[in-house]
Amino acid sequence: MVHKPVSYFTIALFSLIFFLPSLLHGQPSLFYGQLDYRFYDRLCPNLPMVVRYNVWQAYKNDSRIAASLLRLHFHDCIVDGCEGSVLLDDTLDFKGEKNAPPNRNSARGFEVIDSIKADLERFCPSTVSCADILALAAREAVGLAGGPYWAVPLGRRDGLAASEQAVLDQLPSPIEPLENITAKFVSKGLDIKDVVVLSGSHEYRYSWDATTRKTTVITRRSHTVGFAQCFTFSRRLFNFKNSGNPDPALNPSFLSDLQNACPGGGSTSKLMPLDSVTTYKFDNVYYKNLMNNTGLLESDQALMTDSRMAALVNFYSMNPMAFSYDFAASMAKLGNVGVLTGQAGEIRRRCGSVN
Numbered sequence: 566m567v568h569k570p571v572s573y574f575t576i577a578l579f580s581l582i583f584f585l586p587s588l589l590h591g592q593p594s595l596f597y598g599q600l601d602y603r604f605y606d607r608l609c610p611n612l613p614m615v616v617r618y619n620v621w622q623a624y625k626n627d628s629r630i631a632a633s634l635l636r637l638h639f640h641d642c643i644v645d646g647c648e649g650s651v652l653l654d655d656t657l658d659f660k661g662e663k664n665a666p667p668n669r670n671s672a673r674g675f676e677v678i679d680s681i682k683a684d685l686e687r688f689c690p691s692t693v694s695c696a697d698i699l700a701l702a703a704r705e706a707v708g709l710a711g712g713p714y715w716a717v718p719l720g721r722r723d724g725l726a727a728s729e730q731a732v733l734d735q736l737p738s739p740i741e742p743l744e745n746i747t748a749k750f751v752s753k754g755l756d757i758k759d760v761v762v763l764s765g766s767h768e769y770r771y772s773w774d775a776t777t778r779k780t781t782v783i784t785r786r787s788h789t790v791g792f793a794q795c796f797t798f799s800r801r802l803f804n805f806k807n808s809g810n811p812d813p814a815l816n817p818s819f820l821s822d823l824q825n826a827c828p829g830g831g832s833t834s835k836l837m838p839l840d841s842v843t844t845y846k847f848d849n850v851y852y853k854n855l856m857n858n859t860g861l862l863e864s865d866q867a868l869m870t871d872s873r874m875a876a877l878v879n880f881y882s883m884n885p886m887a888f889s890y891d892f893a894a895s896m897a898k899l900g901n902v903g904v905l906t907g908q909a910g911e912i913r914r915r916c917g918s919v920n
């Protein structure tokens with residue numbers, strides 16, 4: 566048999582076969598908007614390991630920290646973009662986000678971010694932004710709790726100021742109408758699916774034993790420490806919107822549990838689970854609870870009042886895999902909101918203050 570040299574035609578044909586899919590679908594990209602999946606590969610190769618180690622250490626001591634770190638990243642991104650401003654302490658120049666009413670005595674995990682930053686300043690000084698640390702810590706936290714993993718594009722830079730008013734204007738409140746909450750997400754380039762999918766974070770809660778400081782599957786409610794303070798949902802319990810009655814959207818037996826747990830109007834900071842069926846890991850139980858009218862916050866149960874959102878809730882309640890997949894995608898979108906890149910902002914040396 567005569568060996569025929571590979572012809573240009575063959576090369577062209579093969580190229581077409583191999584590269585057609587990427588021409589049609591776009592090259593598998595190393596970038597996400599302005600961000601770059603390999604941003605620190607050479608600048609700080611230890612980065613993923615340092616974040617993972619610190620989050621794991623914190624989680625071993627207090628498994629609720631996983632929920633808290635996820636929420637911190639959300640609060641960073643939804644208010645003036647993912648630029649680390651939620652971490653800034655108040656200064657003479659500004660009253661910041663950290664102590665704004667929805668965050669004060671509620672947002673947690675600052676020490677974990679600080680300890681990651683301190684380690685990184687030894688390995689790769691003035692290189693990794695606090696905004697990127699928040700995004701990576703949230704990803705590790707969800708992973709530790711048995712949730713999905715997603716690739717985090719990097720290269721965010723840190724903002725130079727923070728504003729309490731921005732929190733009041735931009736962060737969704739648990740007692741505002743669903744349309745307003747949706748509008749806040751939409752104004753950040755997120756959509757109604759992201760609202761439903763990311764709200765699934767509220768399932769993120771554990772039985773947490775105050776003595777052993779360990780998470781276990783619980784059988785007794787008395788062992789539970791949940792993650793919403795009574796006052797954040799108390800108006801549902803007794804005199805909802807001055808009707809003299811509880812919120813009719815509450816499952817009656819769940820209502821009496823809550824009334825017992827948050828007596829006397831419930832305006833306390835006592836913690837209740839964000840969903841009513843106990844789980845020990847990140848899964849789709851949130852949606853099952855909404856289907857059962859046992860979502861804790863008004864803003865959670867309100868998803869059922871919009872037909873498109875209710876359809877998604879129903880879908881995720883039956884499809885945990887779809888929830889995991891979509892959660893990862895929505896987290897990537899959230900992490901891209903209002904990022905600073907290039908020469909904008911700075912790389913903070915300490916996450917609590919600008920340089």
Ligand code: HEM
Pocket residue numbers: 629631632633634635636639670671672673737738739740746760763764766767769791792793794795797862864
């Ligand atoms: C849709 C609008 C949202 C509202 C109104 C809302 C409101 C709240 C409230 C009132 C709490 C309890 C705070 C406390 O008791 O101190 C809470 C906890 C939490 N939220 Fe949200 N949230 C929303 C969306 C989100 C999103 C999008 C995420 C994540 C991507 C998230 C993650 C969490 C987590 C993980 C907790 C528990 C935190 C902990 O235990 O430290 N939330 N949220």
Ligand SMILES: *[C@@H]1O[C@H](CO)[C@@H](O)[C@H](O)[C@H]1NC(C)=O
Pocket residue numbers: 623626627778
């Ligand atoms: C362990 O967790 C508790 C909160 O549950 C916290 O107060 C304490 O500082 C943590 N200890 C360490 C060493 O992280």
Ligand SMILES: *[C@@H]1O[C@H](CO)[C@@H](O)[C@H](O)[C@H]1NC(C)=O
Pocket residue numbers: 740741742745
């Ligand atoms: C909801 O948004 C509308 C339009 O921006 C505003 O007028 C209204 O005060 C908001 N409601 C609440 C309870 O925040």
Ligand SMILES: *[C@@H]1O[C@H](CO)[C@@H](O)[C@H](O)[C@H]1NC(C)=O
Pocket residue numbers: 816818819841842853854857859
């Ligand atoms: C619905 O909620 C009630 C009240 O908390 C609870 O007893 C019941 O087991 C729940 N049902 C499902 C299917 O989760």
